[in-house]
Amino acid sequence: MLVVDPSLAVPPFEQIKQQIVAARESGEFPANHRLPPVRHLALELGIAPNTVARAYRELEASGVIVTRGRAGSFVTGTVESAEKAGAAAARDYVATIERLGLTASDAVRLVRGAVGQG
Amino acid sequence: MDIGLFVFGLIQAGVAFLLANGRALMGEETMRERFVRNGIFKGLGTPDTDAPEGFLRRLRDREGRASVVSALAMLPGLTTLGALPNPSAAFPILVSLAFAGRLLALAVLGAREASAAADGPRISRGRVVTLADHVPAWAIGVLVAVQVAFVVAASWLVTGPAWHPWGLFASLALTAACVAGAAWLARQPQRAADATELAWSDSVRREDVVALLTLGPIATMVLGALLLGGDTAQGPVGILVWVNFVVVMVAVLVAEAASRRRAKARLGAGEVSGARR
Numbered sequence: 001m002l003v004v005d006p007s008l009a010v011p012p013f014e015q016i017k018q019q020i021v022a023a024r025e026s027g028e029f030p031a032n033h034r035l036p037p038v039r040h041l042a043l044e045l046g047i048a049p050n051t052v053a054r055a056y057r058e059l060e061a062s063g064v065i066v067t068r069g070r071a072g073s074f075v076t077g078t079v080e081s082a083e084k085a086g087a088a089a090a091r092d093y094v095a096t097i098e099r100l101g102l103t104a105s106d107a108v109r110l111v112r113g114a115v116g117q118g
Numbered sequence: 119m120d121i122g123l124f125v126f127g128l129i130q131a132g133v134a135f136l137l138a139n140g141r142a143l144m145g146e147e148t149m150r151e152r153f154v155r156n157g158i159f160k161g162l163g164t165p166d167t168d169a170p171e172g173f174l175r176r177l178r179d180r181e182g183r184a185s186v187v188s189a190l191a192m193l194p195g196l197t198t199l200g201a202l203p204n205p206s207a208a209f210p211i212l213v214s215l216a217f218a219g220r221l222l223a224l225a226v227l228g229a230r231e232a233s234a235a236a237d238g239p240r241i242s243r244g245r246v247v248t249l250a251d252h253v254p255a256w257a258i259g260v261l262v263a264v265q266v267a268f269v270v271a272a273s274w275l276v277t278g279p280a281w282h283p284w285g286l287f288a289s290l291a292l293t294a295a296c297v298a299g300a301a302w303l304a305r306q307p308q309r310a311a312d313a314t315e316l317a318w319s320d321s322v323r324r325e326d327v328v329a330l331l332t333l334g335p336i337a338t339m340v341l342g343a344l345l346l347g348g349d350t351a352q353g354p355v356g357i358l359v360w361v362n363f364v365v366v367m368v369a370v371l372v373a374e375a376a377s378r379r380r381a382k383a384r385l386g387a388g389e390v391s392g393a394r395r
Contacts, residue, residue, distance in 0.1 A: 001242070001313065002241065002243075002244045003239055003240070003241050004240055005239035006238075019244075020244070023244065033244075034245060035245070036242065036246045040246060040307050041242055041307075043232040043233055043307040044232055044240065044242035044308060046232075046236025047236075047240075
């Protein structure tokens with residue numbers, strides 16, 4: 001959720017920047033989360049499109065988001081979000097191993113083999 | 119057109135207007151009952167909070183303007199009175215035009231509401247809402263499949279000199295336009311100062327999107343009633359009209375119920391935090 005309050009001392013573009021960074025770090029905006037187009041977000045927040053464009057530009061310069069041409073702007077992943085996604089995948093893998101009746105050592109051996117192939 | 123037919127037409131138009139614009143005509147207290155936490159007219163799948171005062175004021179204004187467009191949209195329908203063999207057959211046309219006029223006006227006004235200047239804080243969910251957020255794809259599929267099946271079946275079963283299947287096929291183009299319109303409306307920016315207002319805005323947007331989606335099948339139903347209402351060389355075909363009526367109503371209810379479930383799931387998941395307490 002992004003909120004812009006024009007009555008605050010912090011400029012609106014800075015408010016947007018801070019909230020997108022915070023949402024990325026908290027996982028609210030995961031990796032590859034597609035942000036709204038500049039004009040769309042400007043209309044929703046009741047601010048000028050240039051203000052949103054400036055926030056996006058500065059976020060892109062600092063590597064928080066990436067713009068893929070006409071596809072739009074996307075949030076980049078953090079180390080924490082990558083670790084969270086990896087942990088979720090590992091849990092799924094362990095569940096599959098247990099369902100197949102294999103042991104933990106089998107699971108580790110198979111992962112080592114897959115890492116060796118990769 | 120004689121005076122009796124004209125008065126009859128005006129009565130039909132008046133009833134059609136009342137049917138289509140119930141929300142615009144309801145009193146302020148009655149309307150409030152639709153948008154408060156424990157309101158007796160509160161819709162299913164709506165937020166468990168009171169709607170903000172500013173939101174209600176904008177909604178009333180939007181409904182009022184849409185009702186004017188709805189009345190104007192019925193004018194072409196009144197001109198068909200003299201051309202129809204049975205003047206009462208104009209009623210479904212008038213109702214459809216009144217609904218269509220109201221809906222199109224609501225869609226355009228709703229899409230533009232975010233462009234108004236803001237005094238206080240404004241909120242965004244930081245992503246673009248799509249049609250699939252409001253109505254599941256399978257429900258839209260059911261709605262369209264039912265209509266295509268009816269049009270194809272009617273074109274295949276009915277023949278004769280008075281039969282114009284192109285009218286039914288034209289309704290498919292209207293349905294495609296309505297689906298496109300609903301997708302466009304779903305994507306439009308919303309205006310909200312906080313999470314509660316955003317949840318209510320979502321709820322009203324969902325109603326408008328579903329109504330737009332159902333306009334095409336309902337138009338098919340009306341066209342079917344007009345085109346298949348009588349007998350052809352092959353015998354009575356009115357039964358197809360009733361089959362279409364029942365099937366379209368079921369499809370519309372399925373789409374409504376599916377969208378309500380989706381809205382409830384989103385509120386339950388706390389996507390719009392603070393909307394459900």
